[in-house]
Amino acid sequence: MASDSGTLLARITDYANRPDPYPLYAELREAGPVVPQEDGSCLVGAYHQIAALLHDPRMSADERSVRTWSPSEQPREPSFLRLDDPEHHRLRTLAMRPFGPPHSPRRVDSLRGEIARITEELLAALPADRPVDIVDDFAYPLPVTVICRLLGVPREDEPLFRAWSDTLVAAADVRPGADTAEAGRAGEQAGREMREYLLDLAEQRRGRPADDMLSAFVNEPDPSLRLAxxxxxxxxxxxxxxxxxxxxxxxxxxxxxLLRRPEQVERLRGEPGLLPRAVEELLRYEPPVHMRERAPLVDFEVAGTTIPKGTSVFLVLASGNRDPRAFRDPDRFDPARPDNEHLGFGSGIHLCYGAPLARIEAETALGALLPRLTAARLVEDPPPYRRNAMLRGPRHLPVRLGGRPDRVSGLTDS
Ligand code: HEM
Structure with missing residues (x-):
């Protein structure tokens, strides 16, 4: 329905469509390479265009290029996620020093044992006689514990940073037509409090380094390699x-x-070597990050359409991942899919910094849970989703580890 294409962003972000936005992404790809929206933004949903734009230095990730900010609204101190080179490169390189190669090639790998241990502890605590919430009981505590360990944040402060994190993520979401001023103010406040808290922790490590990233940042001996x-x-x-x-x-x-496809659970149990590819397929098929925002620094043409400087352009990574011009049979979940160059971690200069860690966590978690999934059933399908359209995933995933589905509305492969 080409005539409705100007409302696609509004429909994609409509909470009612959170359980299954994929038909809207098909409509987006059908509507053209660049699809102007009623609110003045543009959507891009085709794989090859998204990949090209993620690599194009004329597309800025800096929020200050994206919108017409009033001076009071200007986002202060953006992170390198929302900066362009050369500043992005400088900060990303400094942030990478205590995390990955070439300076810390073993940091992520050395966490494998601990990730496995945390996973086992969480699994051992899951009750077998009543439904568990895969989000609250398993999928949330694992990465939170790992990132706390990595940065050097006390795990017991969880209620504090969960509230800040929820507020910041809500403020960064896309909601066309909504009044975002209040969420923006709350995000500013949460960001300020979280920065102060983390800086205070870092200060406590000055001169008394522990084996964590905050210690490494604050005790960097070379002033030219130190973050301000x-x-x-x-x-x-x-x-x-x-x-x-x-x-x-x-x-x-x-x-x-996996619970929607019991045959794939059995397949992975029989062929555990497929697990890393299954994780890549999940990053393609059900990616956690559905879209990212960019803005042209100059007017420029994309596939015959001129996008004016400063336009908010949403690159719909999750749509690119289902583009039949890039993936054979894209709506099928195939854990053995070859040449899976998905956009789940983005691409270009902002390619996910933490991808090696995320892969280990997902492989460990899903691998350890697999034996429990054979007899498991979804309590509710689709499950209740988080409000966020950009970072999409269930808010709760009630599962009976043994038993029958209580309420299934029949979502299958589209
Ligand atoms: C499944 C888990 C993850 C997914 C799907 C994911 C996805 C992404 C995506 C799509 C981007 C690109 C954003 C853009 O182009 O605007 C990104 C960037 C980033 N990710 Fe991840 N990420 C994951 C886990 C992690 C972890 C575990 C860390 C940290 C330890 C991390 C840290 C970052 C950072 C710092 C950036 C910004 C990179 C830059 O701007 O150069 N991510 N991630």
Whole structure:
């Protein structure tokens, strides 16, 4: 329905469509490579266009290029997720030093044992005689515990940072036509409090380093490689939030996808070597991050349509992942899919920083849960979803580890 294409963003973000936005993504790809929206933004849903735009230096990730901000609204101190090169590159490189190669090539791998131990503890605590909530009892505590351990944040402060994180994620969501001023103010406040909290923790480690990333940042001996305090606050906040909000959804989407396909549970149990590819397929088929926003720094043409400088452009990664021009039989979940160059971790200069960690967490979690999934049943299908359209995943996933489905409305492969 090409005439309705201007309302696609409103329909995609409509909470009623959260359980199954994929027919809308098919409509988006059908409507054209660049689809203008009633609110002045544009949507891009085709794989090859999204990939090209993610690699195009004329497309800015900086919020200050995206909208017409009033001076009082200007987002202060963006993290490197929302900065362009060269500043993005400088901060990403400094943030990578205590996390990954070339300076810390073993950091992520060294967490494998601990990730397995936390997973086993969580599994051992799951009751067998009543439904469990895969989100609250399993998929949320695992990455939160890991990111706390990695950064050096006390796990017992969880209620504090869960509230900040929820507020920040809500403020960063896309809601066309909605009055976002209040959510924006709440996000600013939560961001400020979280930065202060993390900076305070980092200060406590100055001169007394522990084996965590906050210690590494604050005790960096070379001043040219040290994050300034404001940079440290925003970077630690970004790592903390990006480090768990998405992984929760990947694990939960994984359990949901597998429970809808008992034959795939049996297949993976028989062929555990397929698990890493199954995780890649989940990142394609049910990605935690559905869209990202960019804005052209100059007027420029994409597939015959000129996008004016400053336009808010939503690159719908989850739609690109289902594009039949890039993936054979894209609406089928195929854990053995070859050449799976999905957009689940983005692409280009902002390609996910934490992907190696997220992969280990998802493989460990799903691998350990698999034996329990054979007899497991969904209590509710579709489950209740989180409000967020950008970071999409169930808010709860009630599962009976043994028993029959109580309420199933029959969602299958589209
Ligand atoms: C399944 C889990 C995850 C998914 C699906 C995911 C997805 C993504 C995506 C799509 C982007 C690109 C954003 C853009 O282009 O605007 C991104 C960037 C990023 N991710 Fe992840 N992520 C995950 C886990 C993690 C973890 C565990 C960490 C940290 C330990 C992390 C840290 C980051 C950071 C810092 C960026 C910004 C990179 C940059 O701007 O250069 N992510 N992630």
């Amino acid at each position: 305090p404001a940079e440290l606050g925003v970077t630690a906040t970004l790592l903390f939030i990006a480090g768990h909000e998405t992984t929760v959804n990947l694990i939960t989407n994984g359990v949901l996808t």
